[in-house]
Amino acid sequence: MRVLVPVLRLPHGWEAARGLETEEVLARRARHGPNDVQGRPPRSTLRSLREAASDPMLWFLVGTSALYFALGERVDGAVMLLALAPLLGMDVFLHHRTQASTEGLRGRLAAHATVLREGREAVVPAADVVPGDLARVEAGQQFPADGLVIEGQGLQAEESSLTGESLPVRKRPLTRLPPGAEPAVDAVHWGLAGTRLLTGTAWVRVVFTGPETLYGSIIRSAGQETRARTPLQHAVARLVAVLMGVATALCAVLALVRLRQGFGWLDALLSAATLGVAALPEEFPVALTFFLGAGVYRLARRQALVRQAVSVENIGRVSCVCSDKTGTLTEGLLRVARLLPSPGTSNRALLETAVLASREEGKDPLDVALLEAGAAWQPALSASPREATFPFTEDRQRETAVVRREDGTLLAAVKGAPERVLDLCALSPEARREWALRVDALACEGHKVIACASRTLDAAHWHGGEPDRGFGFAGLVACEDPVRAGVEAAVRECRDAGLRAVMVTGDHPRTALAVARRLGLGGEHPVVLTGEALEARLADTGRVPPVDVVARALPAQKYALVKALRKQGEVVAATGDGVNDVPALQAADVGIAMGERGTRSAREASSIVLLNDDFGTLVRAIAEGRQLFSNLQRCFLYLLLIHIPLVGTAALMPLWGQPLVYLPIHIVWLELIIHPTAMLAFQSAARPGQLTALRARPAARFFSWREWALLTAVGVLLACGLVWAWTRCLSQGADVERARAVAMATLTLASATFAAVLTRLRTRTARWVCALSLGFSVLLIQVPALGALVGLHPPTARDWGRVLAAVGAALALLLVAGPRARGGLLRRRAGQPTLAPEAS
Template sequence: MRIPVPVHRLPEAPREARGLTSEEVLTRRGRYGRNDVMARPRRSSLATLRESAGDPMLWFLVGMSALYLALGEVTEGLVLMGAIVPLLGMDAFLHHRTRASTEGLQSRLAARAFVLRDGREEQVPAVDVVVGDLVRVDAGAYFPADGLVVRGEGLQVEESSLTGESLPVGKRLLGHLPSGDAPPVEGRYWGLAGTRLLTGTAWVRVVYTGADTLYGSIVRSAEQGARARTPLQQAVAHLVSVLLVVAAGLCGVLAFVRWRQGFGWGDALLSAATLGVAALPEEFPLALTFFLGAGVYRLARRQALVRRAVSVENIGRVTCICSDKTGTLTEGRLRVVQVLPAEDLTREALLRAAALASREEGRDPLDTALLDEAARASVPTRGVTVRATFPFTEERRRETAVVEEGGALLAVMKGAPERVMACCALEDSVREAWTRRISALAREGRKVIACASQSLAPASWRGGEPDHGFFFLGIIACEDPIRAGVREAVRECQEAGLRTIMVTGDHPETAWTVARELGLGGARPVVMTGEALEADLEGARAPPAVDVVARALPAHKHALVRALQAHGEVVAATGDGVNDIPALQAADVGICMGERGTRGAREASSIVLLDDDFGTLVRAIAEGRQLFLNLQRCFQYLLLIHIPLVFTAALLPLAGYPLLYLPIHIVWLELIIHPTAMLAFQEAARPGRLGPARERRAARVFSSRQWATVVVVGGLLTVGLVWGYDRSLGVGRDVAHGRAVALASLTLASACFAAVLTGLRTRTARWICAVSLGVSVLLIQVRPIAVVLGLHPLHADDWARVGLGVLVALVPLLLTRGTRGLSPALGRRGPWPAPRRRHTAG
């Protein structure tokens, strides 16, 4: 990971052991702002209670308590008022859980910092650190901002909060800044906010503070993205508005009918209010918000940091992944495996030329591999002065350095073999022989570079890059091992119908070999170059039939993403550089590599992978799919339990029966429904199982068959409740007995519905079902409590009727669960055609 350093932010001499003056501090704070990393302060308990006070159930309790007290029913009024306490506590707990993933980040930030100002060291709040400050960080302390390490010895840093890497990272002192207005500097020279120093004492020159830090930018963008309304949220909001209109109409009708039946205005208001709260669909938006928050938290634990809430939905609908190779499918750490010098040249001479053409500052993985191999071979590179460098670019695909040694100038070049050989004078037979060797190595999955050199006359060289007349030195083959677990992740994608396309800048032969090792495209993956793909996409009427895009430029990746979307795919694209931004923005889910990703790539992406691992991406998709299934089952549960509750609360009073539910009974049921819906369905994705793909219509929660199941099961339970209530009233019209039967049926049904829908696969689901049922039995069967609640304890034959009614309602649900009717088809394949085998490698 390389981070740019705007030179204007630093004092004239960054390494100078001089702090800022008070005047400089004020000037820089006014220019760059405070070091406020978090987007907002931690919420107080009072603020959480105020937010919880928006729950309609609380106002229902207050209103009903006042009504009972006005009617002289003191006991009922006080009982309802006391029910506010557990409901407030439960809401506060749920609000706390939805914010856990973001609030937990605060613990990774320094509270205070030691800075050098006005010639003396002083301790200040971390928020008062400014750009340009010289900060001292002791072992065990957190870095307060992002800065360059300028002094220290034996520094080891724990960076798991940013990279997911548990091993300590060694830090080096920055000798001098590379030239330029904003030169990039390797991460080994940085101390980053949110990371902790394990050993030594570091002095850091601050470059970025607040939202500009890597830690702060991720946290703030995640907060901003969380406020965006997703398609599913919009659909649920529409559903809630329709249900509210229906509920209001039913309440008005019920109040009018009860008043006309002669029950009085008190009974009419009580009936209408009870029905209104029973029919109020506040659980649906609350469940959606809670599940999205839980999804963000669970993905963060999977090393996938969500920056926009819509990604939690979209990642579960992904049907195609356009993945980079280096660092994502592979380890991204090259090592030299073969050194093949030209005739009459030694291995050490070839390695020396490769090392001289590599950069010490701002080195990439290839430079690191070559320099490390040269060091292991004890190749001398000291005493050489670099006069000019001409860096590698995607267009040039080569890198040249002009060095001076003993008064002589030497130009050394390394890069793609075809580009290097084009600058060399080679006989056709020799060129063909080297080409065959290069192709053979590429077929083995090696990354092959060629090296060349030529002597320059100091008097004639004018500072430009030589591009001809080079002497070919030979080739070096490097290997980038496939990451552990990636083969299994690719196979998991294939089994779940999730298409994977590898996009790489490597040679087609190398890309083909890596694809075969991964299992992409079977035994003979389809490989196309970026140029061939671009030509193939012009006027294409079908999605591109390709497994690997080699020699790909950023424009080719962007065109691939657009083409796949045009043919109905939901695309996830990975990237790490500024040149990947167009593809990241175009993709349905843009995924940035957190270890290597630039600031621009992180801003353009919707998810940041903290460990750059393809397996992490697949696990994130699995969590997204599982989250939708959890939410779907939660909504099914809510509908299954609310349909009989609402219909019996409305139909029985309309038919002239006494009120079935009193306000305290609605509170009782809500105290069961809320935690069951929010907590029992929080199932994590199981390892090794990607899960079913969602339909592309994001706002569609249920299929027609699922709606039919919900209606049938809800209808059967409604009939069972009416039958049980009528039988239990008896000749003496024992209303308390009938209510006890109805409440026993609903609580048993709640536990059974949750048990069937969750499969009792989690400990939380088992506990909630057991506790809710056990507490309900106690409330009904313990006579003093039952009397307070307006109930009579039930006999054995009553419980038998309750069990029979619930069992009959459960039959359709059990049958559909047995045929997977409540989930989209498992293993559904994507709509893409079989790849056309018209361009393969190997």
């Protein structure tokens, strides 16, 4: 990465250790503003509520609640009002999430900075730093802004949370600028806001502050992203709107017809109110809210914390996963992976040499990895007293330590870049070529390779300088960032299920390719592109090329990748744990943050947080989301199969001049059966250990036209059977109360059998709900004392035969035609929801 430097921002003599004067500071602050990231202006809670109130589904629930209260059904009215709370809460949370994410981003910035002003050092608030300031950054401190490193030795910075680079990044002082008004300077000379210096002391000439820093550009990207309603929400809203229109029209027509038939105003109002209560589709939005809540609970049990309930639906539709590498697919820590000692040198001797050349007091991850490996091998490896240390520098590319052994002799141990260490050793040309080939082979496998050597010093003639010849080559030490346990199996499961997976990392392409091969990402020949190459392809064609790994990726490039994939119709899940992942997490359909290692800003920007940082948890979460969609489809199918005959007979029979088929108490009774069955019987969980393929199409809806035709046919057939049983009962001299009992028996038996077929009685809850609803209904219908309480007379055996015939005919059509309907309504397995072209 190369960054353009506006030369006019730098003071005269910028390369010298000279600070700014007070007048310069004030002028620059007035010109460039404070060193503070600028997010979107805070949104008031009142404004968020006003915008949430524009949702028509909320007003539908309010209207339904008012109607229930007007009819005296206070319990149902209260339930409708309670359903407002989660819907409003989700919208308000969505509005405030960007603001919370910005606050989390600000939390990683330095609070104070040490700058040189008026010829002396001063500690000032980081917000007071201006372009041109000369800042001193010690090991362990954060860079207060983006600036050029002009002085320092042995500098290493930790930039994984910003750039995705998993290993420490070497920094070199810049002595002179290339010519031009805005010369490009390589990233090795830059200290970046939001990153931390690991080793050395750096003097940084500030160039960019606040929103102009790389960190600030990330926050601007985060603030610009908005999230649309999900296809499932659109589908429910459209379905409710259609049913509401039909119900309203039927109620008005029924009231007018009953008046024309001479039944009077009371009968007309009672008919319309009964039909309205039966026809209002309040179960659909309530079911959506309930199922999303149940999905949140099940994902929490699987170590996935859902911060936005609609994400449970979105994750089930995911077709592409863009995953960060460092800390997500890998552990984000260096570990000693292989020891290649030279002939005649043992593994223990090689590791001892590496440990002796490492510093315990430093924060270099390489030293930490070597010391941990030495401690695991033998604790005594690092116990020798140190006489002198010659730290790593960019010029020397090695570190040397002189230690005193127990016998009083001195030993010089060196570790560093293989080519530098080999120069210190007396090796034949053939041996050097052989070791060089081994270094290349290890590097191609994604390892960080260092060489080690040692020699004995004559204590009487050593005067404290660093020895630079006469070393004996000890061998090579290969370190790696290990792949997380279980990730390889999770990637294989995604591949088998047809999920596209793309690894996005700031690492070198060779390192990223090695990790991809270890994971099996992209099969035997993963396709690797650099971030610049991907950006060029997107600018040229506007489409994402076939790619499995994007290396050397910048935050803007990861963000562009996610946006381009979504534009191509993919449902994208983006994972990550660092600040650099925030734009992609917010741009994705589902942003998934790592809970253990993730930064606060990443967690705030995400909609799901994996509490155990296990990539396999993501796979299980996708399976659970797909199961949710399947459950909801079956639930809605059940509701429609029952409501079509219920509403049809409640409207058509009075229009035909017949007595009311259902009284309000019967509607309440049916609702007490339908609600628990819909909410509880269809709550089956995803099967563990298997993520089945998603038969994806452009956008989600509940049913295809074939499925709509099937459920309409089944509902109409059941309604015809109910009318037939009703009229036969009345034609044989039965009273209306017995005919109503036949109608209630038909609907309650259909409710239990349809639910049993659709759920296959897989869960204990489904079995209990179906059995209890059918058993209590039979008792209420057949026991005269109980039936009298609800205005029913017990049916005869012949009546029950007609009920069984009516329900059996509808059930037979469902069983025969169901598997043949597109998507296979009765063949769907857990985790295999069908997605159809347009939402209905």
